[in-house]
Amino acid sequence: MTGPIDMAWIDTALAAARPQAMGALLRYFRDLDTAEEAFQEASLRALTAWPRNGPPRDPAAWLIFVGRNAALDGVRRQARQQPLPAEDVITADDGEGDAEAALAERLDDAGYRDDILRLLFICCAPDLPATQQIAVALRIVSGLSVADIARAFLVGESAMEQRITRAKARIARSGVPFETPGAPERARRLGTVAAMLYLLFNEGYSAGGDTAERRAPLAHEAIRLARLLLRLFPAKPEIMGLLALMLLQQSRAAARFDGQGNAILLDDQDRRRWSAPMIAEGLALIDKAMRHGQPTPYLVQAAIAALHARAPSAAETDWSQIDLLYATLEHILPSPVVTLNRSVATAKLRGPAAALAMIEPLGDRLGGYFHFFGAKGAYLSQLGRTAEARVAFDRAIALAHTPAEAAHIRQHLDRLMDEAAPVQK
Amino acid sequence: MLYAILCYHREDVVGSWTKEEDDAVMAKLALVHEKLAREGRLGPVARLLPTTAATTLRKDSDPPLVIDGPFAETKEQLLGFYLVEGETLEQVLDTARELGRANPGGCYEIRPVGLYHPAPSAGA
Numbered sequence: 316m317t318g319p320i321d322m323a324w325i326d327t328a329l330a331a332a333r334p335q336a337m338g339a340l341l342r343y344f345r346d347l348d349t350a351e352e353a354f355q356e357a358s359l360r361a362l363t364a365w366p367r368n369g370p371p372r373d374p375a376a377w378l379i380f381v382g383r384n385a386a387l388d389g390v391r392r393q394a395r396q397q398p399l400p401a402e403d404v405i406t407a408d409d410g411e412g413d414a415e416a417a418l419a420e421r422l423d424d425a426g427y428r429d430d431i432l433r434l435l436f437i438c439c440a441p442d443l444p445a446t447q448q449i450a451v452a453l454r455i456v457s458g459l460s461v462a463d464i465a466r467a468f469l470v471g472e473s474a475m476e477q478r479i480t481r482a483k484a485r486i487a488r489s490g491v492p493f494e495t496p497g498a499p500e501r502a503r504r505l506g507t508v509a510a511m512l513y514l515l516f517n518e519g520y521s522a523g524g525d526t527a528e529r530r531a532p533l534a535h536e537a538i539r540l541a542r543l544l545l546r547l548f549p550a551k552p553e554i555m556g557l558l559a560l561m562l563l564q565q566s567r568a569a570a571r572f573d574g575q576g577n578a579i580l581l582d583d584q585d586r587r588r589w590s591a592p593m594i595a596e597g598l599a600l601i602d603k604a605m606r607h608g609q610p611t612p613y614l615v616q617a618a619i620a621a622l623h624a625r626a627p628s629a630a631e632t633d634w635s636q637i638d639l640l641y642a643t644l645e646h647i648l649p650s651p652v653v654t655l656n657r658s659v660a661t662a663k664l665r666g667p668a669a670a671l672a673m674i675e676p677l678g679d680r681l682g683g684y685f686h687f688f689g690a691k692g693a694y695l696s697q698l699g700r701t702a703e704a705r706v707a708f709d710r711a712i713a714l715a716h717t718p719a720e721a722a723h724i725r726q727h728l729d730r731l732m733d734e735a736a737p738v739q740k
Numbered sequence: 741m742l743y744a745i746l747c748y749h750r751e752d753v754v755g756s757w758t759k760e761e762d763d764a765v766m767a768k769l770a771l772v773h774e775k776l777a778r779e780g781r782l783g784p785v786a787r788l789l790p791t792t793a794a795t796t797l798r799k800d801s802d803p804p805l806v807i808d809g810p811f812a813e814t815k816e817q818l819l820g821f822y823l824v825e826g827e828t829l830e831q832v833l834d835t836a837r838e839l840g841r842a843n844p845g846g847c848y849e850i851r852p853v854g855l856y857h858p859a860p861s862a863g864a
Binding site for chain 2: 323324327328330331332372373535539542543545546549550555558592595596599600603606
């Protein structure tokens with residue numbers, strides 16, 4: 316670091332170091348509240364110590380050391396014992412052999428990978444609803460303020476405070492797994508955490524209209540955490556696939572909504588507004604993951620997104636390849652939603668009648684699903700079955716989760732009305 | 741002489757920048773790049789994708805081993821490089837200092853270039 320140390324630098328350094336520092340403090344204290352208090356105390360001390368003494372070489376190691384001492388110090392002071400050395404002692408960048416470097420060594424030995432994974436994993440307690448898993452992860456892993464999280468979830472601050480407090484109590488009750496995981500347990504944890512990160516991503520990515528701006532940071536945070544996870548476990552193709560999927564979807568963010576917050580369909584998006592660096596990174600990750608020869612669901616979905624990203628225009632999309640990938644996905648992850656998505660490729664390749672035939676058997680299972688009726692309405696209207704299309708679109712509007720979704724279907728309905736009008740004369 | 745300036749920084753920190761912060765750094769760097777270009781000293785510049793996109797080929801076994809991830813796990817990662825023309829090391833250090841003012845944090849490793857092949861067809 317050259318030049319003066321400023322508050323923005325400290326903020327970024329604290330955010331970047333937080334998962335590792337919190338993970339280590341949690342392992343040390345085996346209690347989430349104590350770990351959070353210790354990290355909080357260390358962050359406060361960093362605000363005064365770093366500008367005075369210069370930034371530490373390894374902010375995470377500094378925070379762990381100071382946080383642990385601060386918490387122990389409190390305990391020992393009560394027990395009238397000798398306090399541990401103050402943080403000043405370990406701040407000096409005085410070459411080899413300093414306490415900070417020694418701690419960093421020990422951290423590496425202690426497997427900080429599993430610390431961070433554990434920290435993410437405890438947020439995914441199975442009895443916690445998905446939105447609470449995400450909220451508590453944003454609080455304890457990312458360090459977002461309760462106010463920011465409440466804003467992103469469109470609820471009041473005190474309601475979110477309560478929700479997070481209850482979630483943390485549940486986590487404490489269910490017990491934090493402290494043993495270093497073996498390979499199968501590690502894989503299980505990675506899978507659970509990946510699912511949570513993808514949910515977090517979608518909370519941000521699927522938001523449209525007037526909530527998009529408030530929720531966009533969730534998608535960015537999910538990408539940041541997925542990158543972190545892949546740095547820790549660089550040879551995991553499912554994490555490569557997850558990160559690639561997020562990047563390729565997020566690459567379209569700037570083109571997905573018009574000025575009024577209405578959704579723009581993939582076919583109609585201005586592809587020049589897609590983020591080229593995100594696409595490049597996503598494609599590189601898919602290339603790497605493919606070498607492992609394990610078509611995990613995230614990877615196949617990423618490969619589908621990649622075919623869209625690679626097409627210079629909507630008309631040049633390789634729908635037959637997309638159809639094949641959806642067939643693979645149906646095989647490894649059978650689900651009516653996957654079949655519904657595949658029907659889009661079918662409609663492009665074999666027309667709306669084939670697509671409709673494909674999704675009609677799904678009616679029982681997707682009877683409460685907005686996108687089912689949106690797609691059904693679209694195929695029916697392409698077939699000229701206007702009255703039935705209108706019924707499907709009405710149903711879709713009733714099931715819409717966001718104003719943007721409803722507005723999008725209304726466009727379809729308006730188009731139907733316009734096309735239908737001359738016929739009625 | 742041609743020098744390589746290898747840019748090392750903590751990837752977790754750079755990755756935590758918001759788009760606005762990243763854009764601000766790139767804008768400040770662009771000013772330094774323009775100056776170097778005017779002086780005719782700026783060679784190719786590359787910003788590398790994150791190390792999560794890296795693959796390493798270890799040639800010390802036969803056949804070589806392909807490993808996911810960067811060459812070495814270090815606190816700071818190689819995130820990009822410059823090729824610049826310089827009369828002396830001191831001149832290149834000045835250039836690096838100037839780049840460092842635009843993008844503080846991390847470090848630059850300065851290495852004289854021994855062999856340089858510009859791409860035969862890519863004229864740009």
